[in-house]
Amino acid sequence: MTLVLGIDLGTSGVKSVLVDEQDAIVAEASAPLQISRPKPLWCEQAPQDWWRAAEATLDTLAAREPARMAAIGAIGLSGQMLGVTCLDEADQPLRPAILWNDGRARAECAEAEAAVPDFAGLVGCRAMVGFPLPKLRWLARNEPGTLARTRRVLMPKDYLRLQLTGVAASDLTEASATLLMDTKAGHWSDELLAACGLSRDQLPALVASHAISGTLRTGLAARWGIPGDTPVVGGAGDNMSGGVGAGIVAAGQASISLGTSGVYFLANDRFLPARGQGMHTHRHAVAGLFAQNGCILSAGAALTWVAALVGAGDVPALVREVEAASLPIDETPVFTPYLSGERTPHDDGGLTGTFSGLGMATTRLHLVQSVLEGVAMALGDCHRALHETGAAIAQVSLVGGGAGSRLWSELVASAIGMPLRRAPSASVGPALGAARLARHGIGGPLVAGAAGSEEEIAPLPAMTEALAGKRQRFAAHLALR
Template identity: 75%
Template sequence: MTLVLGIDLGTSGVKSVLVNERDEVVADATAPIALSRPQPLWCEQYPQDWWQAVAATLDALRASAPREMAAIGAIGLSGQMLGVTCLDGSGQALRPAILWNDGRAGAECAEIEAAVPDFAGLVGCRAMVGFPAPKLLWLARHEPGVLDEARTILLPKDYVRLCLTGIVASDFADSSATLLMDTRAAAWSPELLAACGVSTDQMPALVASHEISAGLLPALAARWGIAAGTPVVGGAGDNMCGGIGTGIVKAGMASISLGTSGVYFLANDVFLPARGQGMHTHRHAVAGLFAQNGCTLSAGAALSWVAQIVGASDIPGLVREVEAAGLPIDETPVFTPYLTGERTPHDDAGLTGTFSGLTATTSRLHLVQAVLEGVAMALADCHRALLSSGAGIAEVSLVGGGANSNLWSTLVASAIGMPLGRSRSAAVGPALGAARLARFGIGGPLLAEGEKESGPPIIPDTAMADALAAKHARFERHLALR
């Protein structure tokens, strides 16, 4: 039996999974990654920490499942998107990677758009803070020596590929979100690159998400008991791999991911450039499809933040405590989850999070539930923004760690006014998607035959929907008060 390995490099950690021909996860391992915020708006990680975390998960799998590791036929990669990694000629990082939720490059966005006619029509969206293009221009302005010395500029998962294979490459889907690509043509744009102070020579070769990009290095193969030269396919960004993991492979299918951020991902067979409201359109990891996205930057991150504030180390236990309390929505404060600015629909790195409506009877559980409600209302804003583009949303599935909470799931369904499917890959979507792309790359099916969702759909609660709608006016008032 041939297995496939999916590696997902997230923001807070790495998850690696071994998947069989029935799309069952037969073994998995995780490892954490630390974040660094050296200045306001900045968010960075050390690329070597990514590799150490990946290696730790594969060491753990070798120890716990050696026979399964020996049966791996291909490897797929998923990863946090939009990170800028600058490497010298020996492949060493010249500085910490600048991550997707870094807000330092706001001033560079307008300049990049002005330099290229119909910028959004070319790349698929407006220039927004956090995306690679403005961050590269920021480096050109503030750290020019880094770009001068950089021989290679890579996205996070592609740094992992380099470590695994020694080969510099990326995929069409993840790279289409850099704002450096002609998205329709699936090729680097010399005009866009020049506007950011970099050249085509510094960018990786591009392959399809299921295409074999390289083979596993012999020394690593021996370390983990995998065949030397095992194919590593192109893979994709975590949003696209999450879509594949959830079965979003046809136009009109969508998913909402409750991870560190909250991502609303919609597949479309038409290229609809996003010209406002903080939305973005990229290539999907499925040939012939595009991905329309809305994103609230702090979802699980907001929950982790409030858990720290109230002194709770067991976040799942804290959420269960809130669920058991049964607090009425009209008794909880209003929370806006803009802890690191917001993308959809506001495209404003300067937005801040707020609690309002606090009283002497507000408890720690009220605060936590308010965070769950605030994220749900922010995702409803994403839903309305996507509909306004003319896109059709036929069905939506919920994925990510937050999908394990019945309360949070029902809040999201009620806020957007649609039933939500339950994916059996809720907690491993991107890693499973990477594994599926690996299987497809060596001639297997993309989805296992008989792929089904797990359990009944999450149905909107009418009373909850009415209460959230009434609260949304107060939620929006934050914008007027800034």
């Protein structure tokens, strides 16, 4: 039996999975990552840490599953998107990567749009804080020496590809989110490159998500017991790879990812540029489809933050404690999850998080549950913003680590007013999607697993009513800035 390997570089860690011909995950390993916040609004990671974490997961799999590693037929990559990684002539990082949730480049967004006529029509969305083009303009202004020494710019998962294969390449999903690509045409745009002072030779070659981009280095293949010349396919950004992992492979299908951020992802067979509300349209990993996205910047990140605030080291255990407490929603504070600003629907990096409705009876568990509720209500805002574009949403799947919480899943379903499909593999969606793309790249089906294994999480009428009762206070924060 031929297996495929999916590697997902997330913000909080790297996860690698081995997937069989029926889409079953037969082995997995993970390694943690940390975010550096050296200044307000800054979020960075060292690319070298990404590679060390990826190595750790593959070392673990090689030690535990040597026979299965020897059966790998292809490798797929997924990763956190938008992270600007500047490399020198020796392909060494010149500085820490500037991540997707970094808020420093606010002024550069308006400048980028002013420099390119019909900016949104070309790239699929407005210039927003956290996206690569504004951050590259920020570097040109504040760290000109860095850009002067930059031989190439890569996104996070493509840095892993470079280490694995020696090839500098990216895929269309990732490239379309840089704001440097003509999204409908599918190639780098000289007009957009001029807006940040880059040239095409500083950017990677582009391949389809299922196309072979290179082969695993001989030394690494020997180290991990993987067959020589194993192909590595283009892969996809984590939103799109997570969509493939959740089976979002046809127009009208959607997913919500509860990871570090919260992403509402909809597959569409038309290119519909997003011109406001912090929405964005990119390429999907499935040929012929586009991806409409809404994103809240702090989902799992907000939960991790409040866990640290209340002194809890084990976040899953804390969530289980909250679930066991069965706290009434009308007794919890209202939380706005704008800890890193907000993208959808506000497109405002200056928004801040708040608790309101605190009292002497408020406990640590009330605070934690209010964070789960606030994230759910923010995803409800994403849902409404997507509907306002005219998008037809036929079904929604829930993926990401947060999908493991029954309470959080029910809160999200109740906030959007639609049932959610939750698969057994929901927590490894992007890694599974990367593995599926790898299999497709060597001639196999994109989705091989049998349908019908998903659990349906229905909206709860009482929960829907209780969340609706909090919406006025939730929305009132915008007037208090």
